[in-house]
Amino acid sequence: MKKTLIALTALTLLGGCQLTKSPTGRTQALMYSNADMSNLGAQSFDEMKKKEKIVTDPRVNNYVGCIANAITASVDNSYGVNEWEVIVFDSPQINAFALPGGHIGVYTGLMNVAKNADQLAAVMGHEVGHVLANHSNERLSRNKFTSMGMQVANGAFDLAGIENKKIYMQGLGLGAQYGVAMPFGRKQESESDKIGLDLMAKAGFKPEASVSLWQAMAKASGGNQPMEFLSTHPSNERRINDLTKNMSAANALYTQAVSAGKRPNCKL
Incomplete structure (x- = not known):
């Protein structure tokens, strides 16, 4: 009887899956609608804004907003985001x-490592890439399928009432303590690197800055990064090598953007 119930549950979950393709052509099985994910993203972001200290300096906000607007300008309307909300957190x-539904959070600590707009655009493009590739939906769908006994979530995702709040927050890439990002899988991280590289290039930011950014990130880590097979993130070396392989195509997009007059003047 137990095996039969598990099989029926599995079939029910599979029946709710939608097979789709990520922006890089990778097949994904998604169990939640865009509306569901947007609701979850909005509620999560609202909670973060209540608990985290928000930067009010207009100079900082204008700088980060300028980069975000340039990055998201090329995002197709089919993703259902008409306007991206950008908040700088003092941390x-x-x-x-970035969260489904069009929400971007940047910590001031990052701005001490990303020394210019091009480098910050590399990170923001990468994070928006997670949203465009439905990585949160993908991880939540996997969690739902593998934990057969998990309560089926309602479309509204009432975060105040669900028992498995931690699971949903981790699915979005957020830790139980807000401000602590949970890494996506290595495959998803590498995919977001590729998407983000193209996004920043199309926006008119120098693609090479992505490499110098990750070199700076490696230096900031103080050599404490775990070996790649022990981490869900690609190693800094692997990440830089992959970005370098895709640099030629990104530079072509950057040249087209500059020729079209796109070279954002984002200054702090």
Whole structure:
């Protein structure tokens, strides 16, 4: 009987899957709608804004907003985001994130490592790439399938009432303690690197800055990064090598953008 129930549950979950392709052509099985993910992203971001210290300096906000607007300008309307909300959080963490529904968070600590707009665009493009590739949906769908006994979530995703809040927050790439980002899988991270590289190039930011950014990130880590097979992130060396392989195509996009007059003047 137990095996039969598990099989029926598996079939039910599979029946709710939608097979789709990521922007790089990778097949994904997604169990949640765009509306569901947008609701979850919006609720999560609202909670973060209540708990995290927000930067109010207009100079900083204009700088980060300028980069975000340039990056997201080329995002197709089919993703259902008409306007991206951008918030700078006052925190020493060297991090940033983007959530479904069009929400971007940047920590001031990152701005101490990303020394210019091109480098910051590399990180923000990468994070937006996670959203465009439905990585949160993909991870939540995998979590839902592998944990057969998990309560089926309602479309509204009432974060105040669900028992498995931690699972949903991790699916979005957020830790139980807000501000602590949970890494996506290595395959997803590498995919976002490629998408982000193209996004920044199309926006008129120098693609080579992505390499110098990750070199700076490696230096900031103080050599404490775990070996690649022990980490869900690609190693800094692997990441830089992959970016370098895709640099020629990105530079072609950058040249087209500059020829079209796209070279954002984002200054702090």
